[in-house]
Amino acid sequence: MNDLTTAREALVAEALGEIAQVAERLETVVPAVDASREALMQASATLSDQLTSFEARMTAITENAKGVAIRHIAQRTDELARSAGEAQVRAMQSAATTLFRDELQPFLQRLAGSCQEQRRLARFDSWLTHAAAALLASALSWAIAAWMWAR
Template sequence: MTAQLSAREALFVESLGEMADLVNRVEALIPLLQDTRQSLIEANTQLSHQLCAFEDRTTALAEHTKVVAVKHIAQRTDEMTRRSVQIHVQEIQDAARTALGAEIQPTLRELIAPLQRLAHLATQRERPWERWQRWAEHVATAAIASVVTLGLAAWLWPQ
């Protein structure tokens, strides 16, 4: 049994030696794992800062894009409104010309023709001295109004 025991003991001693090597290796890994852990924490912190900066840039870019898009939409809307107004004005002018040309001009001609004849007859009947008499009446009226205004102003001034 001693042979078995010594083989078993030799195996146990050898296993203990290998376990001691394994424990030494694991203990050597602990500082490396702590360094790795610290590196991961630092990488996480840097990544968080970079992510915040990226989010800020993305937000700024989105805001800038919104502003540019709104300006573009407003500009295009303004251009389209101007074009639409110009088209409507042109259409209204064309319709007015058509209405005046087709419907109102004949009526105006019918109304103007007798008035032109009357005006022509009135100027033919009028004598030259009658024309000067009308002008003299206007001048007299203006002169009397000026004298009355001057007299009223002179009367009110001292008071």
């Protein structure tokens, strides 16, 4: 049994030695962990500052993109409105041309023909009026001359 006790004591002593080595290693690791923690805290603060700067830049980029998009939409809207207006003008011109060609031109041709006929008849009527006035003047002159001669 004595051997067991010594073996146990040897194992305990060896375990205590290993625990002492682990404790020494832990003591050497603690400053490294503290330094890492400090570096991590500093990196976190730097990252936080960079994040604030990044957010400001992203806000500026977003505002710029919105402005570009709004200008593009306004430009396309103006172009579409202009092209729609031009299309309406062309459609109205086409409709007016068709209206004049199909509806008004035949009417105007009939009216022009009627006016020419009236003008031709009016020319004849004016000569007829002049001829009647000349004939009446001649008849009156002859009647007065005959009356004066008969007297």
